[in-house]
Amino acid sequence: MSNSSSQSFVVIGAGHAGGRAVEAMRANGFEGAIHLIGAEQMVPYERPPLSKEMLVDSGVDCPPMHPAEFYTDKDITLHLGVTATDIDGDIRVVKNSDGTQLSYDQLLLCGGGQVRHLAVPGAELANIHTLRTIGDSNAIETLLVPGNSIVIIGGGFIGLEVASAAKSRGCTVTVIEAADRLMGRALPLEIGETFAALHRHHNVDIRLNTGVERFTGDTAVREVITTSGDSVPADGVIVGIGVDPGVTLAQTGNLEVNNGVVVDEFCRTSDPYIYAAGDVTFHFNPLLGRHVRLESWQNAQNQAIAAAANMCGANTVFAEIPWFWSDQFGVNLQMSGAPDVWDDIAIRGNLSGRDGILFQLNEGKLVGAISLNRPRDMRFIKRLMTAGKSPSRDALIDEAITFRELLK
Numbered sequence: 311m312s313n314s315s316s317q318s319f320v321v322i323g324a325g326h327a328g329g330r331a332v333e334a335m336r337a338n339g340f341e342g343a344i345h346l347i348g349a350e351q352m353v354p355y356e357r358p359p360l361s362k363e364m365l366v367d368s369g370v371d372c373p374p375m376h377p378a379e380f381y382t383d384k385d386i387t388l389h390l391g392v393t394a395t396d397i398d399g400d401i402r403v404v405k406n407s408d409g410t411q412l413s414y415d416q417l418l419l420c421g422g423g424q425v426r427h428l429a430v431p432g433a434e435l436a437n438i439h440t441l442r443t444i445g446d447s448n449a450i451e452t453l454l455v456p457g458n459s460i461v462i463i464g465g466g467f468i469g470l471e472v473a474s475a476a477k478s479r480g481c482t483v484t485v486i487e488a489a490d491r492l493m494g495r496a497l498p499l500e501i502g503e504t505f506a507a508l509h510r511h512h513n514v515d516i517r518l519n520t521g522v523e524r525f526t527g528d529t530a531v532r533e534v535i536t537t538s539g540d541s542v543p544a545d546g547v548i549v550g551i552g553v554d555p556g557v558t559l560a561q562t563g564n565l566e567v568n569n570g571v572v573v574d575e576f577c578r579t580s581d582p583y584i585y586a587a588g589d590v591t592f593h594f595n596p597l598l599g600r601h602v603r604l605e606s607w608q609n610a611q612n613q614a615i616a617a618a619a620n621m622c623g624a625n626t627v628f629a630e631i632p633w634f635w636s637d638q639f640g641v642n643l644q645m646s647g648a649p650d651v652w653d654d655i656a657i658r659g660n661l662s663g664r665d666g667i668l669f670q671l672n673e674g675k676l677v678g679a680i681s682l683n684r685p686r687d688m689r690f691i692k693r694l695m696t697a698g699k700s701p702s703r704d705a706l707i708d709e710a711i712t713f714r715e716l717l718k
């Protein structure tokens with residue numbers, strides 16, 4: 311990028327998207343100042359291990375995305391343990407919790423999401439945790455002692471990954487889910503039922519249609535009282551009831567907000583000098599033809615890279631089929647697409663045997679796929695969907711036809 315050395319880019323949020331963005335800014339030739347502001351004390355890291363490897367095995371650390379020297383070498387100024395509190399878009403200044411102010415030529419918001427907490431009596435007791443940071447994961451790991459009773463509130467991806475890890479560490483595990491199915495926010499009933507069977511097979515006590523009335527205990531939690539009136543013993547509780555996009559800061563800058571910071575396919579907000587990427591965005595996806603908010607590794611990584619390129623003068627459209635994975639009890643789940651409606655499903659293989667793929671179709675068009683233990687197939691299915699190809703229902707379910715063939 312020419313003539314960039316006198317400019318300043320500020321990135322708010324030193325998580326997955328923020329870490330990839332600053333790297334991409336330098337890779338795109340930006341020579342000016344880069345400031346990365348992060349509320350956590352850590353240099354950027356990726357979060358998937360927090361609910362997987364770090365809990366399944368003891369003594370596993372979460373590696374940083376880059377060593378600390380990377381930021382020195384690339385002349386990226388870190389402001390860690392600092393929260394950006396205010397954006398003044400008129401004079402292009404960010405105000406921070408440590409009293410500093412940073413001027414920017416262009417600003418990138420990567421503040422991610424904020425975990426929801428349960429507002430019930432006893433929620434302040436010790437050993438009740440949410441899971442978003444390395445610190446959360448470390449605190450949860452200390453509770454995963456053989457024989458301990460662990461209660462998970464929320465049967466979504468994170469709760470179920472913790473359930474799987476806790477079981478593998480010899481805990482007694484109960485999952486309390488308010489809805490009538492697991493992972494119902496993101497996945498069809500058939501997948502929720504398959505995973506309920508998987509967890510029950512491993513002696514996880516799954517309680518659907520159940521909420522939390524209160525937590526009891528002296529200083530630490532001892533018991534969860536459910537809305538059905540049951541008492542579930544608890545040495546530890548993990549609350550995994552979702553994430554809200556962190557939009558408060560964007561609102562100080564009068565940016566358009568609607569289920570996240572609204573951005574277009576170029577990652578631009580309603581202010582021409584401000585971009586956003588990652589979990590915080592409600593972004594237009596040209597392949598889907600609508601705005602979506604995603605909480606996924608792929609989106610955090612690649613949207614951040616696209617936003618950084620555009621801040622450096624490119625005109626990159628960010629357009630990818632959404633993709634997500636989860637690992638529970640040795641079963642690898644992957645999903646492609648983020649359909650809000652479908653009128654038909656087709657199944658290849660054997661879901662209950664945890665070796666198959668469920669396709670979601672709408673008016674005959676392939677709009678989503680969820681695979682169990684078929685990562686290789688999923689690579690081709692993602693490519694099929696990106697290319698807008700929609701094989702026939704018969705072809706999708708025929709094991710004799712490979713996805714490589716369907717891609718031709």
Ligand SMILES: Cc1cc2nc3c(=O)[nH]c(=O)nc-3n(C[C@H](O)[C@H](O)[C@H](O)COP(=O)(O)OP(=O)(O)OC[C@H]3O[C@@H](n4cnc5c(N)ncnc54)[C@H](O)[C@@H]3O)c2cc1C
Nearest residue numbers: 323325326327349357358394421422588589605606607610
């Ligand atoms: C436990 C866990 C497991 C996951 N597993 C998977 C998985 O298996 N597969 C998958 O696809 N995805 C997974 N995800 C989702 C994925 O990690 C997220 O989508 C990704 O981290 C989003 O990146 P982000 O940069 O947008 O947000 P984050 O990584 O959350 O980073 C945002 C950062 O901004 C900071 N911040 C916020 N506001 C401010 C402010 N005002 N000032 C300064 N700093 C601020 C926050 O403290 C945070 O450090 C998982 C997430 C978690 C928590």
